[in-house]
Amino acid sequence: MSNLLPRCEFLLQCIFRQQLRCPHCGSDKCSVVARKHIVTRIRECAECKLYFTDPIYRPLLSSNFYDVLYGGEGLTTRLPAEKELRRLIETDFALSDKCFHARIDAIRSLAPSARLLEIGSSWGYFLQQWNRRGKHAVGIEISDRRRSFGVNKLKVEMVKDFESLGKICFDVIYTAHTLEHFTDLSTIFPTIYDHLASNGALVIEVPNFAYRERGADILSLIGAVHPLGFSRRFFETALPKHGLKVCAFFDSWDSFPHGPSPAVQDGVPDNIICLARKSDVSCASRRSGPGSWPDMRGIASC
Numbered sequence: 001m002s003n004l005l006p007r008c009e010f011l012l013q014c015i016f017r018q019q020l021r022c023p024h025c026g027s028d029k030c031s032v033v034a035r036k037h038i039v040t041r042i043r044e045c046a047e048c049k050l051y052f053t054d055p056i057y058r059p060l061l062s063s064n065f066y067d068v069l070y071g072g073e074g075l076t077t078r079l080p081a082e083k084e085l086r087r088l089i090e091t092d093f094a095l096s097d098k099c100f101h102a103r104i105d106a107i108r109s110l111a112p113s114a115r116l117l118e119i120g121s122s123w124g125y126f127l128q129q130w131n132r133r134g135k136h137a138v139g140i141e142i143s144d145r146r147r148s149f150g151v152n153k154l155k156v157e158m159v160k161d162f163e164s165l166g167k168i169c170f171d172v173i174y175t176a177h178t179l180e181h182f183t184d185l186s187t188i189f190p191t192i193y194d195h196l197a198s199n200g201a202l203v204i205e206v207p208n209f210a211y212r213e214r215g216a217d218i219l220s221l222i223g224a225v226h227p228l229g230f231s232r233r234f235f236e237t238a239l240p241k242h243g244l245k246v247c248a249f250f251d252s253w254d255s256f257p258h259g260p261s262p263a264v265q266d267g268v269p270d271n272i273i274c275l276a277r278k279s280d281v282s283c284a285s286r287r288s289g290p291g292s293w294p295d296m297r298g299i300a301s302c
Contacts, residue, residue, distance in 0.1 A: 010057045010224045014039035017055040023228070024050045024185040024238060033211060036219050042229070044211070048238045051209050051229030053222055056183050079123055079149050088125075089154075092132065098125045104133060106256045107172060110201045110275075114171035117195060120178025121158055124150025131156060138165070162191050169197040176205040180226040189242035196278040202244055204274045206230045213268045235274045245279040 021028050022045035029046040032054070036042060041054035076098075080088060093099045104126075108114060114135060121127055121139030123146040130137040139158040141147040147158045159165060173192055182188065192202060207221045209229030222229045232249055239246050248260035251269035255261070261269070 006057075006059055006224070009059060011039065013055045013057060019043070019052065019054040019056045022048060022050055023052055023056060023183065024048050026186065030054075034216065034219060036223060040223065042211070042219070042222060049231060049233040050185070050238070051211060051222065051231070051234075053224070053227045056227040057224040058183055076122060077146070079146070085153060089128070093125060093129055100126050100129050103253045103256075104130055106253060107174060107203060108133070108135065109257060110203075111171040114201075115197075116172045116174060117165075117170040119173065119175035119192075120181075121150060121156075122146050124154040124156040124158060126176075127156040127158070128154045138168075138170075140165075162195065165195060169195055170200060171197050172201045172203065174203045177207070179204065180206050180209075180221075180228050180230065183227055185228065189239065189244060193243045193278060198278065200278045202239075202274075202276040202278070204235070204272075204276075206272055206274075208269055208272045210268045230272060232272060232274075235272070235276070239274075239276050240279075243279050244276045247275045247277055249274055 020030065022030055022043075025045060025048040027045050027047040030043040030052075031046065032041045033044045033051070034042040036053075042051060043054050044051050088096055088098075092101070094101075107116070116130060116135065116137040118126055118130075118137060118139040121141040122143075124139060124141075127137045127139045127150065137156070139147075139150065139156060140161065141150065141158050142160060144160070147160060150156050150158045173196055179185070179188070196202065207226070207229075208231065209218060209221050210231050211218060211229065212231075235249075236246055248257075250256045250259065250273040251261045252271070253273065256273055257275060260275075
């Protein structure tokens, strides 16, 4: 029953509200490509190729929407009890679904001495494993409950928004299964640009909302919790406009960073992992001040 209020609120917004402009580029050239549960429209922006729900759910009464309605599998959102946490730390997460050793080694190959920023850190399990390998990472996490757990229990550095970082630049900015929760994508890439060091790497993982290839079979990937849907076309179109050069796409972490996926594939992978680099030489060359954290709801030669 705890999620009844946000579900009813979303239903009412579907009936009485519309999202006619793209939440990334602001274009009004957005057409309805599908409907979900009759009342929710799925639009595609003709300018930047982003998919998004119409309306985009913005909680008015259920302020703890992220904690109440969004429940991931395994340890994604569930906070471990003290005994379980001790076991996870003692085994370096080796037997859990949040073991990221191989992924961390792959990302570190982009810049062995990298200072990393993670966007969407949950309760800090990735940051803890990164730091355990002798490198320093900082995380951004909007959930007060999860951020507090990471800071107090795992002793990792986490902040609530980009403004808390000041003017710090990072060698790698990494985000996995976070961007699809945003309700406003208009400031995130300029802000990432501002916080990337010269030639810094951006690594993004998101669900592959390849609607043109898979149609209605993937409508489960988009909705109140995931209001945005991403395809390769979006990143190829959007990132260069913000000084971020797309280097390669990968179907899985097993192939990252040396086995990019081909442009034409037989199948459609479940996830997109995009590697991009800052294409300018100065971290401050386009700085207009770090942007604010938008509302929330993965080595190639460049």
